[in-house]
Amino acid sequence: MASEVSFFSMGGYAYFVWFSYGISAIVLLANALLPARKEKKLLAEIAVRERGKSENL
Amino acid sequence: MNFVPFHKYGTPKYFYSWSLALRPWLGGACVLLFIAGLIGGLFLAPTDYQQGESFRIIYVHVPAAWMSLFIYIVMASAGACGLIWHVKLADIVARACAPLGAWFTFLALFTGSLWGKPMWGTYWVWDARLTSELILLFLYLGYIALQGAIDDRRTAARAGAILAIVGTVNIPIVHYSVEWWNTLHQGPTVSKLDAPSMDTSMLIPLLIMALAYNLYFVAVLFERVRCEILEFERNTNWVKELTRDKGVV
Secondary structure (H helix, E strand, O other), X not given: OOOHHHXXXXXXXXXHHHHHHHHHHHHHHXXXXXXXXXXXXXXXXXXXXXHHHHHHX | OOOOOHHHHHOHHHHHHHHHHHHHHHHHHHHHHHHHHHHHHHHHOOOEOXXXXXXXXHHHHHHHHHHHHHHHHHHHHHHHHHHHHOOHHHHHHHHHHHHHHHHHHHHHHHHHHHHHHHHHOOOOOOOHHHHHHHHHHHHHHHHHHHHHHOOOHHHHHHHHHHHHHHHOOHHHHHHHHHHHOOOOOOXXXXXXXXXXXXXXXXXXXXXXXXXXXXXXXXXXXXXXXHHHHHHHOOOOHHHHXXXXXXOOO
């Protein structure tokens, strides 16, 4: 790459190249973060439920 | 550490603990490979003499396309294991594969059409490769819809496995479509192992990206499988102990 400008312009193909990379990044990040958050939530839910049970005893 | 007989590693409880221990390593390796692959693909690989800079789409398109096929094979195999040997974990794995496979297929189609526009002059054409890949997407979506439509988990797993196994016929069609028919899509570049028609400086980043996508798939698959395990083993003692030990709030 000669300069930053030509790197971002991708030889005139900027739209196609960056759109491809962008959509890939969004899909991959979302698919990684959502299950991780879900696991955390599930563990928290189970913990809360268990604590509730032991207090009622 | 306690000694655990080998087959136990496949039970939900042990899978949960060893996959959790593996998580930081998988995640770390995956991030490093993505960084290396992106640097290689965007900065180090030279400009293509025919396609100019647009060829760099290859580094997100080809790994996604490979994963779309690979995940389908994993899904059908896991489904078959569940069907034949009634392995609970195999059913969970098959079910967790489907959305990931569908997303990778979507990415392969989407980035492919963004590559097709500047190179072929069209976003879409009904040629054999593109059409069979679209059918692959429908197979994944059909599998997901089937899972959603059947309430009983065992029945859903069985029906899904049969659909996945039958759909496997599409996999060689996708792969060989560019050889069997005249397609606008180019023929194989990398799999001609005797002489890949790609320079090493372009090929190495592609292989690194492919490995990154693979590890990503394994890491996210494990995450999804752990969620399923928690959901359906939530009333077992080991899950209760897990949340107690962790002190999760």
